[in-house]
Ligand code: SF4
Ligand code: SF4
Ligand code: SF4
Ligand code: SF4
């Protein structure tokens with residue numbers, strides 16, 4: 001990990017934000033009805049880069065939008081004509097402020113599947129055009145468990161730039177990727193002292209106290225190994241008994257990447273859309289002939305739990321759950337994947 | 348209001364007498380003082396059952412076959428929840444002999460901030476309207492009032508109202524938690540599901556959300572019992588009651604002060620016909 005460090009304070013950080021918001025297409029957490037979401041902003045006071053951890057959606061929709069036009073079509077007596085949609089060109093440079101560790105890691109996880117057998121070019125373009133700047137995340141939320149999984153929050157290079165609280169009101173702007181370093185050098189006018197040994201110590205300390213603030217901790221290796229053999233566990237039925245089978249947990253999850261294809265058609269013309277889907281939804285595996293291999297909800301929850309903690313890891317070497325806890329917060333009945341996998345693995 | 352012990356006793360008896368296969372009640376969350384619905388098939392779990400002013404859900408929702416497989420179920424309901432039961436019974440969604448209803452004379456539940464929930468402040472019927480066993484002392488029906496937020500909405504110009512609703516729908520993620528948490532949305536295939544739609548709202552856009560949610564609220568017009576299970580489920584905290592309460596107030600004023608599920612055999616406003624109904628209005 002290459003590190004480029006700038007020391008500043010609250011006012012300096014504010015100035016940095018203001019400057020870059022003026023220059024680039026910026027997204028940041030914006031409050032509505034008491035919940036936060038990443039929205040396009042044009043002024044700093046519209047958003048809160050240090051918003052509470054519990055945003056409704058992750059930053060996923062900025063890369064994999066909740067709905068996207070795939071194509072347009074028109075039918076007449078000569079057949080069907082297909083044409084390109086008028087979606088944006090995806091060439092503008094974007095920045096996202098206030099990004100949590102888990103959300104940023106989520107993108108690294110999504111990179112695997114979107115670079116796999118089929119390269120999703122829209123996703124790649126959005127990835128390439130975006131600089132990801134962190135929030136000052138220094139205390140875990142009630143449902144967070146990002147430090148318990150298969151990645152190291154402290155050494156992570158999932159953000160391009162991290163904003164870290166130091167001692168005595170000091171704030172560090174730390175570039176952790178080459179892209180981030182270029183961005184900081186280009187856009188920071190108050191070039192102050194670059195990373196001393198002492199500042200690095202302070203940052204280390206910051207992560208120590210961050211790690212200590214977690215309510216939820218698990219032994220990832222053990223859970224992963226046990227779950228590999230627990231496909232037939234009766235516990236899946238218990239843990240999913242009050243699940244109402246909505247789409248919430250998958251839609252808000254930073255790493256769920258399933259989508260469905262639907263058409264909106266009026267008379268002979270229409271648009272084909274690609275929108276989020278969820279394996280906890282009864283339609284997910286419903287086949288055209290009417291057969292449904294996952295007709296009951298515990299089988300759906302088993303798919304969710306094992307895809308997150310076993311299958312994806314087997315295929316791509318990364319856990320599909322990044323421990324953000326969004327699902328437990330947003331789930332109408334607070335089912336937490338942390339509890340689910342631990343309860344199943346406990347037996 | 349803490350009826351936990353009482354409910355545990357009744358549940359034990361129901362299991363001991365082999366009257367039920369499932370009991371649906373509440374369990375304490377481990378991380379704060381909120382609760383979640385709790386489905387039991389094993390009497391050993393009974394000591395975990397609780398009921399207090401944090402028991403906010405409408406458990407009638409778990410009578411859908413997905414959850415309790417049309418088996419015999421004991422469940423706890425508050426006034427509003429029991430009104431939904433009345434409708435589920437007339438609409439043949441559940442057999443009366445298959446359910447054992449513990450009705451609570453409700454003192455109101457709390458919202459996330461710890462204040463009395465808005466629907467409880469406005470509640471017209473806190474006592475259970477259908478039950479096998481009642482807990483608490485009934486306080487009777489209250490007067491129906493049309494609330495400030497609905498009255499205010501009605502005074503807004505049409506355009507302004509449309510803009511306001513649009514700003515709500517913008518934040519809808521089409522997760523369908525609202526529909527799946529409503530006990531009266533029991534259709535296995537729903538016309539607002541994206542999977543079943545080809546004409547409109549197939550996409551996750553705000554116009555799709557508007558179309559879907561308006562259709563949804565019209566299917567609940569004259570049936571919605573204001574339990575706000577849907578609103579509590581919404582991950583975006585959208586004020587969904589505005590849709591339902593607006594319908595409710597229009598129906599109350601135009602259709603002989605109808606309020607859904609208050610009496611046995613109530614069919615919901617749109618399934619009743621009376622010669623004295625005004626014919627100048629179709630919702
Ligand atoms: S499964 Fe839940 S905790 Fe894990 S990444 Fe998804 S939303 Fe976050
Ligand atoms: S958990 Fe379900 S919705 Fe999420 S990526 Fe896996 S299969 Fe798709
Ligand atoms: S959000 Fe909760 S209730 Fe909805 S499908 Fe996921 S676990 Fe089930
Ligand atoms: S609306 Fe009435 S019955 Fe329902 S929870 Fe509130 S006070 Fe109780």
Ligand code: SF4
Nearest residue numbers: 529571572574575577
């Ligand atoms: S629409 Fe909402 S408030 Fe009305 S009955 Fe259904 S869940 Fe309750």
Ligand code: SF4
Nearest residue numbers: 519520522523525581
């Ligand atoms: S629960 Fe809320 S976000 Fe989800 S579909 Fe309903 S209104 Fe939209």
